[in-house]
Amino acid sequence: MLPVVFLYLGLVLAIGLWSHRMARSTGEDFFVAGRTIGPFVLLMTLFGTHMTAFALLGASGESYRIGIGVFGLMASSSALIAPTLFFFVGMRVWRLGKQYGYVTQVELLSERFQSPLLGLCLFPVLAVLLVPYLLIGVMGGGITLSEIGGDAIPTWVGSVLITAVVLVYVCFGGLRGTAWVNTFQTCFFMVIGAVTVWLIVGRLGGLETAMARVAESHPEMLVRGDNVRPLQLVTYLLIPASVGMFPHIFQHWLSARRAATFRAPVILYPACILIVWLPSVLLGVFGRIDFPDLVGPQANSVLVRMIALYSPGVLGGLLAAGVFAAIMSSLDSQSLALGTMFTRDVMPRLLGRKLADGEQVLAGRLFLASVLLLTLGLSFVVNRSIFGLAVWCFTGYTALLPILIGALFWRRATAAGALASLATAFASWLYFFRAGWGKPDYSVLGSGAMPVAVIVPAAALALIVVSLLTRPPDTAVVERFVGDD
Amino acid sequence: MKRLVPLLPVLALLVLHTDVWLWNDATMLWGLPIGLSYHVGFCVAAMAALAILVRYRWPRELVEAAYEGAATAAAEPAGEDDGRSAPGKG
Numbered sequence: 001m002l003p004v005v006f007l008y009l010g011l012v013l014a015i016g017l018w019s020h021r022m023a024r025s026t027g028e029d030f031f032v033a034g035r036t037i038g039p040f041v042l043l044m045t046l047f048g049t050h051m052t053a054f055a056l057l058g059a060s061g062e063s064y065r066i067g068i069g070v071f072g073l074m075a076s077s078s079a080l081i082a083p084t085l086f087f088f089v090g091m092r093v094w095r096l097g098k099q100y101g102y103v104t105q106v107e108l109l110s111e112r113f114q115s116p117l118l119g120l121c122l123f124p125v126l127a128v129l130l131v132p133y134l135l136i137g138v139m140g141g142g143i144t145l146s147e148i149g150g151d152a153i154p155t156w157v158g159s160v161l162i163t164a165v166v167l168v169y170v171c172f173g174g175l176r177g178t179a180w181v182n183t184f185q186t187c188f189f190m191v192i193g194a195v196t197v198w199l200i201v202g203r204l205g206g207l208e209t210a211m212a213r214v215a216e217s218h219p220e221m222l223v224r225g226d227n228v229r230p231l232q233l234v235t236y237l238l239i240p241a242s243v244g245m246f247p248h249i250f251q252h253w254l255s256a257r258r259a260a261t262f263r264a265p266v267i268l269y270p271a272c273i274l275i276v277w278l279p280s281v282l283l284g285v286f287g288r289i290d291f292p293d294l295v296g297p298q299a300n301s302v303l304v305r306m307i308a309l310y311s312p313g314v315l316g317g318l319l320a321a322g323v324f325a326a327i328m329s330s331l332d333s334q335s336l337a338l339g340t341m342f343t344r345d346v347m348p349r350l351l352g353r354k355l356a357d358g359e360q361v362l363a364g365r366l367f368l369a370s371v372l373l374l375t376l377g378l379s380f381v382v383n384r385s386i387f388g389l390a391v392w393c394f395t396g397y398t399a400l401l402p403i404l405i406g407a408l409f410w411r412r413a414t415a416a417g418a419l420a421s422l423a424t425a426f427a428s429w430l431y432f433f434r435a436g437w438g439k440p441d442y443s444v445l446g447s448g449a450m451p452v453a454v455i456v457p458a459a460a461l462a463l464i465v466v467s468l469l470t471r472p473p474d475t476a477v478v479e480r481f482v483g484d485d
Numbered sequence: 486m487k488r489l490v491p492l493l494p495v496l497a498l499l500v501l502h503t504d505v506w507l508w509n510d511a512t513m514l515w516g517l518p519i520g521l522s523y524h525v526g527f528c529v530a531a532m533a534a535l536a537i538l539v540r541y542r543w544p545r546e547l548v549e550a551a552y553e554g555a556a557t558a559a560a561e562p563a564g565e566d567d568g569r570s571a572p573g574k575g
Contacts, residue, residue, distance in 0.1 A: 072502070072504070079527070080534070083535050208516060215511070224508050230508070233503050
């Protein structure tokens, strides 16, 4: 298996390095691929970036724990919410980027609200929320390699390997390299995911037999029953809304060549979700048949254990490479987004001047390298459920969404309102994080409602009330951002 | 009001997402537990709803605005974007 994984990593590196030949040494080319990405690459790269170890390892681990209900919680809700946000928010963001040259959320929101202070406060929040998300990928790489290689390979080896490969191709290729590699990797893990489930289900005796075996030993896995609560399902609809504030998704929106580029991603996104999540959830549930006693974070390795059990050899290596593909296709965009934010939002303030193109690219590379190495270091000391990490991260980003929605759709939204919303989101997120961290079934007052259902309305209310209490923003500025549509 | 109509399928799906009526139903449909097949069907329905959104609520004004004064407009061939040249078309 291992040689196949190494061969795959070599191929990914080659694509990333090859894309470097197409690059121009400008900040816009490095950070948003010169705004030249077409529909297919945009679909694949948005999807690959959105789906991480969370979708494969986390989803299969969680469905191993609570059964088929996971698909409704995260997959079908994402299938509707994410592309709807691409349509209403992503296209507006793209238009503003095209028209005024924005590259980061901080640039756009600081200008909309005429508030450098908002940008200053927003950067650390966006960056800090991204680090756990990066950790999910780095830890997922470690788990994958360790499981397929047996106990002989410690988890840190996979983490180091995945970090090194991503570091090299992102540094060389920038967003263009990332988009090309992501397209390849997303196609790869979608095909491999379908092949995996087909193979494993076949070896379990067919879908009907596999379901019957689960029904016999763990019937609670095939219904939602007490594993998912109705209020939990309703409030989980807010979690995928985090896609609207992910810095890495924002950056990919800006890379679109033209508005029509968004059509394919908007319409076909649910199909992509289906292709990836259905196998993950099914394999997690079927994992109960052969590995009935996995506990805690061990459940996240159920997918890799199934692969190792049913598809050893070259095919197993390909399947493991598929898991690597899903992980790296997110890790690259996330680290690049952090590098971009630092270069565009922080460095000019620190130096007191705008950076030249060459300086921007250099600073972006240095910062994303630092971020990846820091994440790698953290992965050695953190040992938490991948799914648990992701949901807190998503909650934080969703909590910031009212600011962007207000900026783009509400003329009356003011800087003070946005700052109040940010402070409310931060404080309430921190409160719930402290209350719920380490408790996988935590909900607000035990009602089943996710904390996001309280945090988002609170942040939106703060935006509305404080905006209405403060002086309206400059009409000329607002008109640039809030269209008639 | 006319602008809201293409949004209705998306709003309907938001409501239909919480399928409480299938909560403890272990019936099998398409080889899957019905609670799972329902959400597979939901994804397909989401594609249709989004296609309606793109077809009938394409933000033509936004697309045009992007070309007015855009620094990169010169590099873009006029009319290449369907949204500019086909009002109301998706």
